[in-house]
Each structure stands twice: as structure tokens, then as C-alpha cells.
Amino acid sequence: MMQNLWAYIVEPLQYAFMVRGILASVLVGVVCGLVGVFVVLRGMAFFGDALAHSVLPGVAVGYWVGHGARGPLFWWALATAVMVALGIGGISKGGRLKEDTAIGIIFAGMFALGIAIISMGRSYSVDLVHFLFGDVLGVSWNDLALTASFSFVVMLVLFLFYKEFLVVSFDETLARTLRLPHRVLYYVLLVLMAVTIVVAMQTVGVALMLAMLVTPPATAYLWARRLPSMMILSALIGALSGVLGLYVSYYAGMASGAAIVLVCTALFGISFLFTRMKPNAKTLGTEK
């Protein structure tokens, strides 16, 4: 029985693309889990979803310009994501429209633009599916190196400025009376979200990105008492979902991004039922 299980575990590992895929999903799970904690606690889920979708036109233009080359797409996506993050961040503060309305307009418009550009290419449907739902098994060693270095930078910034991000997320007025540069911290957080989304794009795609940013932190929230444990748990859940999801995808012949997200969702469901049985059940975001 144990030998059987072992065989199931190692079988996919004989393929280099599976090994690369698993490594990429672990990195993406960890970095999304960490950044996602702030997305969830600050109520920025819609912003994250919008940002992920808004990357599409950048990627499409990169694809067009590079005649289908995959290499430069990361940089096109990164430039677009950072620009959109800072753009929406600027517009949504003190504009004439409500924040979510402004985000919605930009989000839908950018997404449509992306689809329009891609649809003018020859292999429209294949490419679109890759961008929307990810192509983790197509990750190259080069992609993996980029993913790893940018994940590391995101984690380093979160670690170094942890206490500043904590105070600006919990009580912005306190951050201001402590004379911390709250606007700068806000924009740094937006850039971290943008980088995270680009790093995760090849693994889960833009359409399912929100799940990686929201579901592992929400699951961790149910179990954790304090922010550090929530972040560690969220990263672990993200990584575990990545690995389990790829195995499910391998054995069930299922799209990898969808499999990863479904594992995430299942872990949340189980946690939700378990923690509901505990006394002092608490709810996120409703006790304001």
C-alpha cells in the first residue's frame, strides 16, 4: 500500500515539465499566500481581480510585437501590471466616482482590449486559454528563475517592512500620526500585488488569480490568532494547494490552474466546517 502511494507520488516526477510545474506552483502559492493576506485584510479582493485581468492587453501587445515569443511576455506583463496598479491606486483616491466603480470601468475596458488584440491573431483560442487559465506545465527553466527571483524580492520587502504594512493596514490614522509615509507604503503594497500577479500568471492565469490571492489567506484566517501565524499558514496552504492541484491535474487529466484552485477551495471548505465547530467562531470583515 505504502509502496503504491510512493509510486503514485514519484511517477509524475520523471517528467521535467512536471518538476518545473511543481516548483513554480510552490513559489506562486507561497508568494500569493503572503501578499494575499494583505489583500484580504484590507478588503482589496476586487482590486486584485481587476489588476489581474488588466494585465491582459499588455501581454497581448507583447505577444503581437514579439510574433508569439513567450520570453518577453513576463516583462510586458510586469510593466502593464505596475502601471495599472499605480494608475488605479491614484484614480481611486479622491476621485469623482466611487472607488469600486472606477476600478470596474478600467478593469472591464482593459480586459476587453486584451481580448480584442488577441482575437486578431491567428491562434486566437489556444493563446487566450493559456493567458486566461495558465499553462504551468509550459514553464521553462528561464521562467522558473524569473518567478523565483521576483518571489524572493516580494518576500524580502514584506519581511523588511512588515511592521509598517501591519500598522498602515490596521489603522491608517495611526500610521499618519506616527508620521510613517502611508501613501508610499500603500503604493509599495500595490506594486507588490502587481508583481505577485505577474509571477502567478503563468501558473493559474488571470481568470483564476483571485482565488490564489484570497482563498489561502481566508483559510489561514480561520485558524490563526495573529498576523504572523496567518501569513505562514497562508503561504503553506498556497504551496500545498499548488502541489496537490498538479497531482490532481496529472491523474484526472484536468486543467492545472483549475485543479490548483479547486484544491484551495476544498481546503477552505474543510477549514470552514472544522472551525465552525469551535466556540468563539469569528467572522472576517463583518465586525467593523
Place this chain on the structure above:
Amino acid sequence: MNAAFLVDREDNPAREVSHDPGAPVLDVRDMRVAYGATVVLDGISFSLRTGEHVAVIGPNGAGKSTLFKAIAGVEKPCAGQVRIGGHDPSGHICIAYIPQRSMIDWSFPVTVRDVVMMGRFGRMGWLRHASRADHARVDESLNLVGMTALADRRIYALSGGEQQRMFIARALAQEAELMLMDEVLAGCDAPSQRDIHAVLEKLRERNVTIMVSTHDMDEASSRYDRVLLLNREIIGFGSVEDVFKPALLRRAYGHHLHVLPSADGVMVLSDTCCGGGVEPE
């Protein structure tokens, strides 16, 4: 964000501007604050003595929160100036703003100790973690407000009075010399109010200057050195006897307050603008 954070804390103990000796702890001159075209406060001038406790009263929308935020340097006045110990508030971290409870996300995964420690963040400097001295200061602050036993409790499990005492502890950890407390007693039951009053009395020994906004007239008229009556401008500022006059109260509240002259001064029946002192904002 500049080279200052590389300087060792011991060499640079005060990241903030020092106070001029002799300058009042707070001096506001001809201040006007507006949101867009709406003027919220206008012609505000007053100053506070070190260590005094001042109640700020006025109807809903009188600008009490805005006044506190402008003093704290969170809102920028569009005219006039605020001076903290003779200097612009922007360099000071000795002003604590204690928020209305509705402004805080109580589901946030932090304990009481975590929140109080946040008061130290302004003095720790960039890239630094809490030192033993920071922890000692947090312990002392928790002890002073009587929250030591609740230090490791999640904040969603606190009562209203405990939430406010936690924020006062945070202000102490911040080493605040001026504390601005927005509706600190609103929605607290009588025992909680007693606990908070006891803490405020302890702060007198430390010479902390305090402004408390309140809708409770009984509270405002009994426990403070001076009362500031506000409605877009200062209607009255002085002792209880000077401020609790029918004409002044009517000017501030219009018909939202029932005032009866009585044998020993004025009898205020109620501030009808909000149910029992709980501001519905």
C-alpha cells in the same frame, strides 16, 4: 525613506521635533478646514495648558473629529495654523488620536499586545524590531490601564471599555503628550466608564494633556478642567460655568438640546441628536 533610518537609534533618540520651552502644548490660530467646498471648521483659535483635560462638545457634524484630525496633523487646514509645542504638527509623534470604535476593523488578527506595540513603531525606526525597552514600555502601558491580564486576547473579544483602554495604552506606548480621544466613552456601560475615568485620572499624574469629544453633557460638565463648545466655530471655551449657558448651548445645538435654567445654573435635559450618546456615524 532617507538616510536617517540607517542612523542608530541611540544616536538619534528623537526622530521628532523638540518642543520650545514656554510654548503651549497646543496652540491653534485662525484655523479653517474644508472638504472641497464644504467648510467644516472656521476661525478656530484656542490654546491648551500642559496637563489639562478638556471636553469637546457640539452636535453631530460640528467638526469634532475633524478638529482632532487637524490637530493630529492628519487633515491639513486650508488656512491658519496648528502649533504643537511651538512647531508644526507634522514632525511630532507625541500626539495620539484615539479613533471612534466604528473606525476600526475588529476582526483584524491582532492581540491587545500587538495593537499597543504599534504605538512604538514610530520610535523604532525602519528595519528594526521591538527591543527589550519597547516590550517593557508596552508592559508598563498595559499595566497602567489595567489590561495586563488581557494582553494576549484577540481584539474582537474585547468589550467596548476594554477596546478604549487598549487604545489609551497604545497612546501611552507612543509616549504621547497630547491625547485626542474621539467619543471615548460612547456606548460604554457604567463600570467601563468608571474604568476609563480612573485611567484618565492616572494620566493627570503624568501631565498628559487630553481632549475628549463627548455627547454626554453630564460627563462634560463634571470631570474636565475646561469645556470647548463647537459647531463649525468655537461657540464657547472655558470653565463649565462659562460654557453651560442657555444662550451658548442654544447657539451650538439649536433645537436639538433642551435647556432649562435652574436654581443652581443650567439644567441640560438631553442632547437629542443621538440616542444615548451613541453617535450613529
